[in-house]
Amino acid sequence: ENESMSDSLSDDCVSQEEDVMTPAELISKLEEAWLNEKFSPELLENRSEVVECVMEQLTHMESNLQRVKKGDAKASVHRMEIDRIRFVLSSYLRSRLQKIEKFFPHVLEKEKSRAEGQPSLLSPEEFAFAKEYYANTETYLKAVALKRMPPNLQAVDLLKAVPEPCLDSFVFLQVKERQENIFVEPETDDQREYVVDLEEGSQHLMRYRTIAPLVYSGAVQLI
Amino acid sequence: MTSLSTPRCFWLVRFAARETAMDPSEVEFLAEKQLVKIIPNFSLDKIYLIGGDLGPFNPGLPVEVPVWLALNLKQRQKCRIIPPDWMDVEKLEEMRELERKEDAFTPVPSPHYMELTKLLLNHASDNIPKADEIRTLVKDIWDTRIAKLRLSADSFISQQEAHAQLDNLTLMEINTVREFLLDSLNCMYKLRSNLQPGSRKGQLTDY
Numbered sequence: 437e438n439e440s441m442s443d444s445l446s447d448d449c450v451s452q453e454e455d456v457m458t459p460a461e462l463i464s465k466l467e468e469a470w471l472n473e474k475f476s477p478e479l480l481e482n483r484s485e486v487v488e489c490v491m492e493q494l495t496h497m498e499s500n501l502q503r504v505k506k507g508d509a510k511a512s513v514h515r516m517e518i519d520r521i522r523f524v525l526s527s528y529l530r531s532r533l534q535k536i537e538k539f540f541p542h543v544l545e546k547e548k549s550r551a552e553g554q555p556s557l558l559s560p561e562e563f564a565f566a567k568e569y570y571a572n573t574e575t576y577l578k579a580v581a582l583k584r585m586p587p588n589l590q591a592v593d594l595l596k597a598v599p600e601p602c603l604d605s606f607v608f609l610q611v612k613e614r615q616e617n618i619f620v621e622p623e624t625d626d627q628r629e630y631v632v633d634l635e636e637g638s639q640h641l642m643r644y645r646t647i648a649p650l651v652y653s654g655a656v657q658l659i
Numbered sequence: 660m661t662s663l664s665t666p667r668c669f670w671l672v673r674f675a676a677r678e679t680a681m682d683p684s685e686v687e688f689l690a691e692k693q694l695v696k697i698i699p700n701f702s703l704d705k706i707y708l709i710g711g712d713l714g715p716f717n718p719g720l721p722v723e724v725p726v727w728l729a730l731n732l733k734q735r736q737k738c739r740i741i742p743p744d745w746m747d748v749e750k751l752e753e754m755r756e757l758e759r760k761e762d763a764f765t766p767v768p769s770p771h772y773m774e775l776t777k778l779l780l781n782h783a784s785d786n787i788p789k790a791d792e793i794r795t796l797v798k799d800i801w802d803t804r805i806a807k808l809r810l811s812a813d814s815f816i817s818q819q820e821a822h823a824q825l826d827n828l829t830l831m832e833i834n835t836v837r838e839f840l841l842d843s844l845n846c847m848y849k850l851r852s853n854l855q856p857g858s859r860k861g862q863l864t865d866y
Contacts, residue, residue, distance in 0.1 A: 459709045623819040641823040
């Protein structure tokens with residue numbers, strides 16, 4: 437009965453990708469998203485499709501395991517694998533929540549100004565969380581301080597009060613698809629701007645702003 | 660730092676456990692996905708894991724499994740671990756010499772050589788010939804590389820470089836300098852931008 441567990445993903449999970457992804461490829465996608473999210477200074481686009489497919493795999497495997505007798509040697513190996521995948525999944529989702537808490541006004545602003553058809557930054561659950569976090573922060577600030585201030589000082593603009601993500605941060609990255617003529621901004625006035633080629637497999641330290649589009653497209657992996 | 664930037668509602672900035680940094684144990688976690696050969700003392704059919712198929716397992720027949728499973732089986736005395744090819748005194752001695760001779764980082768035999776050495780030597784040292792010598796050699800190689808890394812980080816900062824290529828560095832090595840180096844670079848950037856009057860570039864976050 438174990439054999440049918442992970443042969444291929446359900447239709448829901450493959451329809452969004454052009455090629456059929458194996459469960460192993462799905463797990464690599466999750467790990468890539470996890471590292472990118474950990475190391476990028478800003479909140480990245482949500483990968484709900486990956487999260488949902490991984491969840492489906494885990495639920496499916498867990499329900500299969502319930503039918504297996506206690507002390508089954510294979511089952512214990514499956515459980516260890518499930519725990520490892522769950523760890524990555526939770527860490528990924530937690531790091532997103534932390535960024536939402538840190539940058540909530542900007543995250544919501546970006547989501548508001550998103551053009552129709554453009555993919556959403558937040559999953560529906562994250563969007564609800566961000567809105568609630570915004571409302572709670574506002575209510576809290578009013579209750580503890582603002583209502584005791586003179587009337588002309590009672591308003592607070594959270595967009596100005598909460599720092600924006602610093603896109604000029606340096607990041608480490610590994611190149612997955614060769615890139616030519618990546619622009620490197622000078623650090624000081626007496627330096628000149630220049631371009632570099634990023635060879636496949638090479639690793640670099642540079643500013644996030646320059647290579648952010650390559651992170652979105654998957655051409656580089658943050659490490 | 661607060662005096663350098665515009666006043667902000669700093670009471671909104673909270674310190675949380677940094678999920679957006681990487682702990683060495685998480686690098687080790689990634690290393691545990693590497694494959695290693697074991698010789699099982701039990702038999703078991705193929706296991707169809709989400710991440711790929713394993714086995715079948717037959718007593719005495721070598722089979723490749725991820726390190727996390729190899730260590731678990733070893734702890735339950737269900738297998739013997741075959742150390743990776745590079746975990747060999749002669750090969751490591753050559754690598755150590757090369758690493759000391761070259762200014763650049765030499766290619767490493769495994770992207771997780773340090774973690775694997777630590778994991779295998781801590782949990783399966785009885786399966787690894789000359790375990791103590793291997794521990795010392797890998798530590799020597801690591802120390803040489805980290806010294807080079809410190810030197811290049813130092814020159815990166817003092818030359819005010821905007822880009823560096825870091826081939827052959829492993830994730831664990833990057834991780835040892837990550838926070839200190841990146842935070843320093845951000846601080847320097849903030850200081851420099853604030854020197855230029857009217858520059859909006861300096862309006863950086865205040866952690």
